[in-house]
């Protein structure tokens with residue numbers, strides 16, 4: 031056992047927690063009310079709270095290998111990600127769902143290689159990204175494109191969840207597809223009209239152009 035891990039616990043308790051004690055007290059007394067469900071990859075380089083400048087209570091997060099959304103399937107099984115989606119939508123009433131893929135994703139790369147025969151669960155799980163695979167020679171460019179295609183694929187599958195589709199169509203739930211570039215600290219955002227991923231700053235500009243009141247905020 032690594033004592034370093036225990037030392038980190040002590041550091042949290044003595045140094046960080048005191049500054050957050052009141053905030054956590056409120057989150058216990060009033061319950062959690064996150065408005066965002068973040069579906070991300072297990073990759074250790076993805077840190078949703080940093081990425082979204084968020085604090086405790088703000089993000090409901092489900093992570094799995096590849097940021098995949100399993101098919102809506104009411105049959106018996108241990109549907110962890112589906113259960114989290116249901117809880118976020120039905121119990122918490124989140125207003126947004128983000129599917130966040132990322133550059134250098136091991137799950138996406140694994141779609142192009144032979145997994146170890148022992149990895150029985152992984153072999154089956156990776157099938158959730160299979161339709162994103164391109165019939166090309168493996169390259170970094172192909173991997174980036176596959177990562178993006180997978181995000182779009184997962185969003186499509188999310189729309190097969192009846193409670194998600196109902197809320198999206200009623201305008202009560204908004205879906206976002208992101209591709210996070212680890213080496214640039216930058217998110218590319220899926221434009222559902224064009225099917226292209228655009229830099230997040232271009233998406234901000236586009237949102238401003240569509241908002242007639244936005245100019246007011248620019249006045250000194």
Ligand SMILES: [Zn+2]
Pocket residue numbers: 071072073095096097132134135136137138
């Ligand atoms: Zn990944």
